[in-house]
Amino acid sequence: MSYLPKPVLVIGGGIAGIQAALDLADQGIQVYLVEKTPSIGGKMMQLDKTFPTLDCSACILTPKMVAVARHPNIKLLTYSEVIEVTGSAGNFNVKILKKPRYVDEEKCIGCGICFNKCPSKVPDEFNLGMSQRRAIYVPFPQAVPLKATIDKEHCIYFTKQRCRVCEKVCPTKAINYEQKPETIELNVASIVVATGYQLIDPTLAAQYGYGKYQNVYISLEFERLLSSTGPTGGEIVRRSDNKHPKNIAFIQCVCSRDVKINPNCSAFCCMASVKHSILAKEHLPNVDCTIFYMDLRAFGKGYQEFYNRAMREFGVKFMRGKPAKIEEEPETKNLIITYEDTFTGLKKTMTFDMVVLAVGVKPIYPEALKLPLSEDGYVQLKNQYLDPVLTMIDGVYTVGVAAGAKDIPDSVVQSGNAAIKASILAGGAQK
Amino acid sequence: MTYLVPQHPLQLVELGAERFSRCFNCGNCTAICPITKEKASYPRKLIRYSLLGMEDKILSSTDPWLCYYCGECSDQCPRDANPGSFMMSLRRYLTTKYDWTGFSKLMYYSKKAEVIAIIVVAAIVGSIIYLLHGPIVETRVELETFAPYLTTEIGALTVLFVLAGILLSNLYRMYRFVMRDENGNRIRVPLGFMIRDFIRIVPLHFLTQIKIKECKDRQKNWINHLIIFYGYAASFILFVPLLKFTQTNDPFLFVNPLSILGIFSTIALLYGASIAIYGRVKKTQPMWKDSHSTDWMFLILLLLTTITGILTGIFRTFGFPLPTYIMYSLHLMIAAPFLILEVPFAKWSHLAYRPFALYFESLKERYLASKR
Numbered sequence: 168m169s170y171l172p173k174p175v176l177v178i179g180g181g182i183a184g185i186q187a188a189l190d191l192a193d194q195g196i197q198v199y200l201v202e203k204t205p206s207i208g209g210k211m212m213q214l215d216k217t218f219p220t221l222d223c224s225a226c227i228l229t230p231k232m233v234a235v236a237r238h239p240n241i242k243l244l245t246y247s248e249v250i251e252v253t254g255s256a257g258n259f260n261v262k263i264l265k266k267p268r269y270v271d272e273e274k275c276i277g278c279g280i281c282f283n284k285c286p287s288k289v290p291d292e293f294n295l296g297m298s299q300r301r302a303i304y305v306p307f308p309q310a311v312p313l314k315a316t317i318d319k320e321h322c323i324y325f326t327k328q329r330c331r332v333c334e335k336v337c338p339t340k341a342i343n344y345e346q347k348p349e350t351i352e353l354n355v356a357s358i359v360v361a362t363g364y365q366l367i368d369p370t371l372a373a374q375y376g377y378g379k380y381q382n383v384y385i386s387l388e389f390e391r392l393l394s395s396t397g398p399t400g401g402e403i404v405r406r407s408d409n410k411h412p413k414n415i416a417f418i419q420c421v422c423s424r425d426v427k428i429n430p431n432c433s434a435f436c437c438m439a440s441v442k443h444s445i446l447a448k449e450h451l452p453n454v455d456c457t458i459f460y461m462d463l464r465a466f467g468k469g470y471q472e473f474y475n476r477a478m479r480e481f482g483v484k485f486m487r488g489k490p491a492k493i494e495e496e497p498e499t500k501n502l503i504i505t506y507e508d509t510f511t512g513l514k515k516t517m518t519f520d521m522v523v524l525a526v527g528v529k530p531i532y533p534e535a536l537k538l539p540l541s542e543d544g545y546v547q548l549k550n551q552y553l554d555p556v557l558t559m560i561d562g563v564y565t566v567g568v569a570a571g572a573k574d575i576p577d578s579v580v581q582s583g584n585a586a587i588k589a590s591i592l593a594g595g596a597q598k
Numbered sequence: 599m600t601y602l603v604p605q606h607p608l609q610l611v612e613l614g615a616e617r618f619s620r621c622f623n624c625g626n627c628t629a630i631c632p633i634t635k636e637k638a639s640y641p642r643k644l645i646r647y648s649l650l651g652m653e654d655k656i657l658s659s660t661d662p663w664l665c666y667y668c669g670e671c672s673d674q675c676p677r678d679a680n681p682g683s684f685m686m687s688l689r690r691y692l693t694t695k696y697d698w699t700g701f702s703k704l705m706y707y708s709k710k711a712e713v714i715a716i717i718v719v720a721a722i723v724g725s726i727i728y729l730l731h732g733p734i735v736e737t738r739v740e741l742e743t744f745a746p747y748l749t750t751e752i753g754a755l756t757v758l759f760v761l762a763g764i765l766l767s768n769l770y771r772m773y774r775f776v777m778r779d780e781n782g783n784r785i786r787v788p789l790g791f792m793i794r795d796f797i798r799i800v801p802l803h804f805l806t807q808i809k810i811k812e813c814k815d816r817q818k819n820w821i822n823h824l825i826i827f828y829g830y831a832a833s834f835i836l837f838v839p840l841l842k843f844t845q846t847n848d849p850f851l852f853v854n855p856l857s858i859l860g861i862f863s864t865i866a867l868l869y870g871a872s873i874a875i876y877g878r879v880k881k882t883q884p885m886w887k888d889s890h891s892t893d894w895m896f897l898i899l900l901l902l903t904t905i906t907g908i909l910t911g912i913f914r915t916f917g918f919p920l921p922t923y924i925m926y927s928l929h930l931m932i933a934a935p936f937l938i939l940e941v942p943f944a945k946w947s948h949l950a951y952r953p954f955a956l957y958f959e960s961l962k963e964r965y966l967a968s969k970r
Contacts, residue, residue, distance in 0.1 A: 374630075374674065425676035461624045489676065491629030507625030507639055514628050514639045 172196045172594040173356035176261055178249055178533050181209020183567030183578040184361030185231050190586030191359075192240035196593050199353055200235060201263055202245045206310035207232055209363055213293065213387060215394035217575060218442040219473035225309060225396070232311040244351065245312060249535045252358070256562025257592050261353045262535075267346035269317035270303070274341035277305065277313030281333035281342070289321045291398075294391045298398035303333045303342075307396065315341070356593040357562045359585045360536065360546065364528040364568040367422040367429055374492045375421060375524055381406040382500055382521050383493065386417075386439055389523045393446050403450050405521055407500035412520035414455035415447055416504055418490055423527030424461065431543050434572035436525035437464045441474050443523060444483040457484040457517070459506060467576065493522060530569045538563065545571045556585040564588055600782070606651040612707060613694075614890045615687035620679040621645045627671035627681040632814045633664065638959075640664075641671060641681040644688060657695060658778040660962075662688040663948070663955030668813035669884020683888040690890060693947055695775070696768045702943040709891045712939075716895070719935035726753070727927045734923060739914050742847050744923045750845060754838050757938060764942040769950055776958045779965070787961045795960050803953040819883075822870060827949075829866025832859050833907075847914075864908055871901040896945045899936040906932055 172195065177188045180202030188200045200207070211217075214224035235241050244263060251262035285301035293306045300306075302321040305313060315333075323330035324344060334342040369377040369385050377383045382405045384392070391397035392404070405412055417440040423433040437460065444456035463485065465474045477483040490506040502522045507514045530545045532538055539559040541547040546565045549557045556564040564585035567578040607619060621642070628634055628642045640661040647655040656662075665685040672682035694703040705712040732743045777785050803809060807827065810820040836844050836859060843856055875897050877886040906929035913922040940946040 420676070426678045427676070461622060487625075488629065489624035489626040491626050491674065505629045507628040507642060509623060509625040509642065512639050512643045514631075514634050514636050 172590070173257070173592075174199060174353065175357050175359065175589045175593050176201065176249075176259070176353065176355040177359045177361060179209070179361035179363055179567070179569070180204075180207030180235075180243075180245065181361060181363045181567060182211040182228060182231075182575055183363065183582045184209070184359070185228075185235055186579045186582035187359045187361055187566055187586045187589070188235055188241050189231065189238065190583050191590055191593075192238045194586075194590050194594075196240060196590055198241045199263075199355065200241055200243050201247050201249055202243070203248050204306065205246050205268065205314070205316040206306050206312070207235060207243070207245060208307070208309070208311065210387075211575060212307060212309075213390060213394075215390050215397070216442060216446060218438045219467070219469040221442070221445070229309045229311075232309070236311045243312065246316060247351070249533050250350075252535050254354075256560075257356050259355050259358060259562065261355055261358070263351040263353065265349040265351055267348055268314065269319070269322075269342065269344055269346050270315045271341040271343050271346075272312065272314045274339045275314045276339055276341075277310075277315065278338065279305075280336050280338065281315055284332050284336045286330065286332065287321050287323050289318060294398045295385075295388045297388060297391060317342075357564065357589040358536070359582075359589050360533060360538065360558070360563060360565040360569055361567045361582065362531045362533055362569045364530050364572070367527045367529050369421060369524055369526045371428050372421045372425070372524070372526075375418065375490075375522070376493050376495065376502075377524060380493065380495045380500070380502060380522075382412075382495075382502055384521065384523045385526045386436065386443065386523055387526075389443055390439075393443070393450065401450070403447060403454075403521075405500070411451055412454060414457070414519050415444070415521045415523060416490075416502070416517070416519040417444060417456065417458045417523045417525060418504075419458065419460040419463075419525045420489065421524040421526045423525075429527050429529060431527070431545075431572060432464065433525075433527040434464070435574040436527070438467070438470055438473065438574065440523070440525045441465075441477045441483070445477050445481050448481045448483065455484070456481075457486055457519070459486050459488060459490050459504070461487070461489050467574065528568060528572055532569055536560070536563060538565070543571075545569065554588075556581055556588060562592055600652050600654050602651040603653040604651050606653050606656075607649055609707075610648055610684065610687045610691060613687040613690040614888050615648075615680070615684040616888070617678060617680050618645055618684040618687075619649060620677040621649065621681070622677055624676060626674055626676060630670050630674050631665075632668065632670060633666070633809075633812045638664065641685050645679070645681060645684055648684070648688070654782055656688065656691070657775040658782065660776055660955040660959045662692055663952050664809070664959070666810045666813045666816065666819075667885035668816055669887075670814055672884050672887075680888070682884050686885070686888070687890075689948065689951075690892070692772075693944065693951070696772045696947075696951070697764075697943055698767065698771055699764065699943070701939070705939065705944055706890075706892060712891060712895055715939055716899070716935045719938055720931040723931045723934040724927065727930060731923075731927075734920075736919050738847075739917055739919045739922050740847055741845060741914060741922060741926065745845060745926065747842055747845060751841050754841060757934065758838060761938065761941050765947060765950055768942060768947065769954055772951060772954065773958060776955075777962065785962065785965045787965050791964050792961065795957055795964070799957045799960055800953045803956050804949070807952075809952075809956070822873065825866045826870030826874075829863045829870060832863035833867065836860055836863065864904060867900065867904045868908075871897055871904060875901065892944050896940055899932060899940070903929065903933045903936050
């Protein structure tokens with residue numbers, strides 16, 4: 168009996184989407200993986216190391232990204248967005264807008280000549296604006312697909328109708344300024360939503376002075392500082408004077424667990440900051456690290472041990488108390504934190520060279536799907552206990568942070584579950 | 599040894615700290631507070647004590663009286679647990695605990711009792727006026743004849759001494775509660791220090807309330823508070839010790855040199871009561887956001903006392919005998935419960951508790967320093 172499963176759509180090319188796509192494709196199901204940025208990889212790509220084992224994040228992620236690109240059953244649609252979904256479980260009609268890269272993907276070989284010559288400099292999103300990229304770029308060297316993209320807003324040709332340097336230097340004549348947006352229509356059996364998260368605007372927690380004080384960082388910025396592919400090549404240096412900090416404070420629950428900004432716990436920040444403190448100690452053995460926390464949530468496998476290790480082996484100080492404010496010493500640009508040590512009940516101030524805010528997250532979800540949300544702002548699950556990936560729409564599954572704040576291992580577990588559920592719909596139609 | 603009192607947190611909820619059990623003990627409130635010092639660290643610690651029902655710890659603490667409710671802690675509380683209003687409710691709670699008569703407890707925990715108490719006192723004052731008032735002269739204003747000076751003055755002074763007595767005994771109870779070390783053992787300070795600190799602290803803070811200024815952006819509040827305080831003090835001096843000169847038949851406006859003081863006190867009280875009522879209705883400041891029934895009662899009685907006082911003056915000035923007598927009786931019927939109930943048992947008792955809290959705090963510090 169002939170058996171041809173229907174395709175499945177995966178929205179979002181972070182680790183959760185990648186894992187779901189691979190688990191589906193490996194079953195022989197055709198997968199469309201839609202990613203709105205020019206490359207898959209997501210937030211995990213920006214991480215230096217992963218907790219609790221301190222594995223190199225890119226080293227464990229890039230093989231999966233390449234596997235996605237090479238998989239015969241996966242059709243990768245990067246720089247694309249889902250704009251319309253109709254139909255129901257087993258039979259969704261999906262419209263996808265493929266934004267123009269102004270580079271012919273067939274011809275581009277990712278040689279990098281164009282972005283070395285491009286004269287327009289733009290803050291680099293991958294390094295959170297701490298370095299610069301060009302208007303024609305790949306987001307990071309291991310990008311999948313390794314194809315250049317022209318950022319229309321900053322391209323001199325598109326803004327001032329001159330330049331065209333990239334076109335002149337391209338060895339394969341891949342530049343095409345005339346490229347138009349394309350609409351792709353698909354019919355899929357089921358949809359996996361893996362759209363992930365964005366960081367909440369840290370200036371909402373105005374008392375910590377992010378954006379006002381140079382040496383206040385957010386956690387993802389610090390992650391880029393730690394990374395050898397980051398703006399400083401892995402050197403932890405202060406924005407104000409390019410010197411190594413002697414002591415670093417990590418503040419937990421910034422824009423998380425605060426009823427006025429975001430009441431939810433962002434789940435992974437505790438362990439991320441423990442990781443940051445350990446990595447900071449590895450980079451700069453004499454640095455003092457202090458983590459200001461309200462409750463330290465070390466709930467996963469090996470997390471408590473990781474926390475203990477930070478404390479005992481690396482001498483990271485843990486201070487229970489939510490700092491009320493940060494003030495800057497104008498001359499040294501050092502930062503004075505006012506807090507109460509809630510173990511002794513004493514109010515104190517302490518001065519730090521650098522402060523890292525573990526800023527909370529909020530979910531991103533595809534507008535086109537009109538998914539019902541739960542009270543906490545994440546996608547509503549139909550049955551949180553026994554079917555923890557099914558949304559309120561049959562045939563649409565959600566994984567990763569879109570479904571609720573979680574770390575990488577939990578996201579990957581959910582992806583596997585969603586892949587199985589989605590494949591039942593994809594194959595179950597014909598028996 | 600500490601006794602835990604399970605109903606203690608519930609009492610605070612009744613006294614206005616509706617959300618304080620949301621607290622997850624992060625210490626943000628203590629750290630943001632502009633007046634806490636390294637060791638004097640609150641509100642978090644007190645919230646913790648209260649949630650656990652550690653009544654002894656609360657009773658022996660002077661900290662609630664050091665807070666002036668600027669509301670910084672409530673603005674920034676990540677749990678919206680409203681530590682500022684918790685501190686306010688602690689002051690209410692302590693007022694009920696310092697008072698040995700039980701009236702305070704009755705009024706703070708029951709709106710009904712509060713209203714009944716006011717009505718009863720007003721009725722008693724009303725019947726005394728009915729029984730003891732002098733001849734009613736209808737042809738011209740004869741306030742002195744209607745309310746004989748001696749009777750009124752004796753009445754006023756009796757009330758004054760009884761109230762002062764109760765307030766002093768409550769202060770002594772406060773002293774007994776507060777003068778304890780961390781383990782709950784009583785502490786004593788040499789008499790010389792007690793006198794020296796008293797002279798150094800109590801009159802200054804009683805008369806200036808200068809501590810309010812230490813709170814963030816509270817210059818204006820401090821001035822308002824001073825205006826009300828001195829308006830009240832002036833009218834108290836005018837109408838109790840100087841009653842002979844103020845309860846007169848003649849319109850005393852512009853004739854008597856005391857009239858300037860009278861005008862000042864009236865305007866000050868009217869101004870103070872109005873902005874406080876407006877502020878509490880509109881909730882313009884953190885400290886005005888959660889009003890307890892006793893707060894309203896205080897302001898309404900203050901406003902009514904002032905208005906009936908002004909009306910009495912107007913009727914007298916324009917020569918309406920009957921309205922003057924009726925308004926004056928009403929004025930006494932409102933002013934008396936206001937003073938009798940508010941000064942020793944309710945909100946006004948803070949005029950004693952606040953400066954004395956600073957005093958006791960200083961004595962405790964002396965004791966601890968001598969230990970070290």
